[in-house]
Amino acid sequence: MADSVLNVGDIRVTSLSDGSVQFDPRLMFPDTPLEHWSHYYEMFPECFSGQHFLMNLGVFVMGSGGKNVIADTGFGPHGKMLGSETSAELMDDFVRKGVKTDEIDTVFMSHLHADHVGWNIDPATKDVPVFPNARYTVHRADWDHFTVPGDDSEFGMEPIERSVIPLEEIGVLDLMDGRTELAPGVTAVPTPGHTPGHMALMLASGKERALFVGDILINPMHATDTDLPFALDTDPAEAMKVRHEVLDRTENEGITVLGSHLSPPGWGTMVRWEGRRYWRGME
Numbered sequence: 699m700a701d702s703v704l705n706v707g708d709i710r711v712t713s714l715s716d717g718s719v720q721f722d723p724r725l726m727f728p729d730t731p732l733e734h735w736s737h738y739y740e741m742f743p744e745c746f747s748g749q750h751f752l753m754n755l756g757v758f759v760m761g762s763g764g765k766n767v768i769a770d771t772g773f774g775p776h777g778k779m780l781g782s783e784t785s786a787e788l789m790d791d792f793v794r795k796g797v798k799t800d801e802i803d804t805v806f807m808s809h810l811h812a813d814h815v816g817w818n819i820d821p822a823t824k825d826v827p828v829f830p831n832a833r834y835t836v837h838r839a840d841w842d843h844f845t846v847p848g849d850d851s852e853f854g855m856e857p858i859e860r861s862v863i864p865l866e867e868i869g870v871l872d873l874m875d876g877r878t879e880l881a882p883g884v885t886a887v888p889t890p891g892h893t894p895g896h897m898a899l900m901l902a903s904g905k906e907r908a909l910f911v912g913d914i915l916i917n918p919m920h921a922t923d924t925d926l927p928f929a930l931d932t933d934p935a936e937a938m939k940v941r942h943e944v945l946d947r948t949e950n951e952g953i954t955v956l957g958s959h960l961s962p963p964g965w966g967t968m969v970r971w972e973g974r975r976y977w978r979g980m981e
């Protein structure tokens with residue numbers, strides 16, 4: 699098993715996973731022929747099952763200054779995702795990695811898609827937070843967008859109704875309006891486009907920097923194929939602009955990148971090879 703801890707200065711990041719899902723790449727990149735992905739099979743074998751994408755549902759716990767922030771809560775035990783079976787392993791992985799749910803102070807939701815909110819609420823009771831001592835937080839623009847029935851949600855209202863709206867009813871939800879420090883050196887920053895309120899997390903401690911990019915980078919191949927039309931972006935033009943800005947910056951400044959759906963444990967850096975950018979995972 700790859701090492702599941704990354705130290706960014708004094709910030710300790712633990713990688714967890716809710717399992718992985720496999721599906722036809724055309725669900726995400728409908729304009730891109732299946733054969734396009736074949737030259738990545740050897741480069742990123744962990745991302746493919748035959749011609750299908752094999753996508754990790756990554757979750758990160760960031761400890762700093764005695765506070766623990768969790769970045770997203772996976773898909774949870776809620777049936778199929780993009781037509782694929784899910785395994786809902788996150789609670790088992792908490793036990794495996796020796797992390798306790800009652801030690802989480804802040805649940806940060808990068809955005810409100812179903813695979814980022816699944817373990818917010820206890821699926822058995824349906825009205826008890828999985829993280830009993832935590833405040834839950836998301837950008838107000840995502841709350842406004844997703845809690846009103848609309849026509850662009852690939853996942854429908856059901857994940858919002860069971861995993862997001864109860865947070866407000868219980869009284870544990872805080873909405874962010876912009877840049878917000880969640881723990882010492884752990885700061886949420888707006889990165890809209892994938893969804894209206896999508897946020898990244900900047901980790902800064904001493905001279906070290908890392909950026910949790912959520913779904914700005916949907917898989918390792920996306921670092922190279924940054925311009926492919928991606929079907930799950932709410933605002934494709936803005937998402938493309940932000941994706942380029944964020945990935946260019948991480949590449950130019952040598953910032954470690956953490957993503958929700960990158961190869962486990964989910965962190966790496968951008969490298970250049972023959973004029974093209976690639977994501978290189980680190981253990």
Ligand SMILES: [Zn+2]
Pocket residue numbers: 811813814913958959
């Ligand atoms: Zn996602």
